[in-house]
Amino acid sequence: MQATVKVALAEIGDIRRFASAKKLTAYAGLDSTVYQTGQFLGIRPRISKRGSAYLHRALWAAGENAKRANPVLNKYYQKKLFQEKLSQVALGACARKLIHLIYYVLKEQKSFDPNYQWGKTKILVDSL
Numbered sequence: 001m002q003a004t005v006k007v008a009l010a011e012i013g014d015i016r017r018f019a020s021a022k023k024l025t026a027y028a029g030l031d032s033t034v035y036q037t038g039q040f041l042g043i044r045p046r047i048s049k050r051g052s053a054y055l056h057r058a059l060w061a062a063g064e065n066a067k068r069a070n071p072v073l074n075k076y077y078q079k080k081l082f083q084e085k086l087s088q089v090a091l092g093a094c095a096r097k098l099i100h101l102i103y104y105v106l107k108e109q110k111s112f113d114p115n116y117q118w119g120k121t122k123i124l125v126d127s128l
Contacts, residue, residue, distance in 0.1 A: 012024070031047065033045065063095035067094050
């Protein structure tokens with residue numbers, strides 16, 4: 001796992017190069033794209049695989065391990081399988097979630113918090 005972290009950090013370099021997690025996801029080749037030509041329009045989106053092949057492979061391997069070892073990503077993986085996604089599609093979703101996590105940990109200079117609430121924050125208002 002340490003080798004994966006070293007590869008990821010070496011390939012990412014300075015996190016300030018990326019304006020958003022979405023741009024880092026594209027650099028890792030984990031963003032979706034649809035193949036199309038002048039007359040043919042594909043209907044199934046696939047991951048683009050553009051950008052750094054080393055980072056792509058490192059994140060794919062990390063996603064494979066994290067879906068088993070990390071309870072947050074395991075729950076997310078199981079959720080995708082429950083939504084009737086194929087296992088490789090669910091694994092790609094875990095790798096994308098992982099790259100977003102890496103982006104925010106590096107950008108904010110904070111350690112990983114497994115209790116962090118993903119998604120939009122809900123504001124609870126006490127009614128008097």
